[in-house]
Amino acid sequence: MKLFLAFLFCFLGFSKAYAEESTSSVYECLFQNNFVTTQSLRMKDYFDIEKGQRAGKVDLLENLETIESTPTLVYQIPFLDQQMYVQIWHSPTVRVDSQMSLSGSNQTFSATYHKGSSQEELLCTTLGK
Numbered sequence: 001m002k003l004f005l006a007f008l009f010c011f012l013g014f015s016k017a018y019a020e021e022s023t024s025s026v027y028e029c030l031f032q033n034n035f036v037t038t039q040s041l042r043m044k045d046y047f048d049i050e051k052g053q054r055a056g057k058v059d060l061l062e063n064l065e066t067i068e069s070t071p072t073l074v075y076q077i078p079f080l081d082q083q084m085y086v087q088i089w090h091s092p093t094v095r096v097d098s099q100m101s102l103s104g105s106n107q108t109f110s111a112t113y114h115k116g117s118s119q120e121e122l123l124c125t126t127l128g129k
Contacts, residue, residue: 023047029096029111029124038063041113041122043089043096045074056089058096070094078102098124 024046031037040061048055054074059066070091078085083103089096098111111122 026127027124028127029113029122031113032110032121032123034120040064041096041124042066043124045087045089058089058091058094072096096122 024044027041027043029041029043031039031041042059042061043056044059045054045056047053051073054076056072056074058070058072060068060070070093072089072091072094075088075090076085077088080102084099084101087098087100093115095114096111097114098109100106100109106126108123108125111124113120113122
């Protein structure tokens with residue numbers, strides 16, 4: 001009986017960890033300082049089982065058509081005392097930094113897009129998890 005309970009708890013723990021790892025999120029971001037632009041960003045993050053960490057993609061869109069797609073690694077750095085975390089989509093050419101709430105209330109949030117020497121402020125919306 002003890003062996004069965006140990007197996008059950010182990011299975012439930014792995015199931016929960018796998019469910020958390022296999023979730024993905026999609027965000028749409030608008031450039032805040034350029035109201036005339038037809039460009040926007042779409043970002044996705046997910047757990048990459050082969051790499052053993054979160055990965056993602058940052059798509060630059062023009063009139064909702066993808067004109068550039070950049071694979072990234074996604075880093076999440078929690079600040080428990082402030083009840084928030086920093087999420088960073090990072091590649092050698094593109095980086096997006098955002099601050100998000102640990103409570104999960106991240107329906108909209110601000111972020112900063114870095115490409116080369118340029119930097120632009122974004123307003124992002126969570127499309128799905």
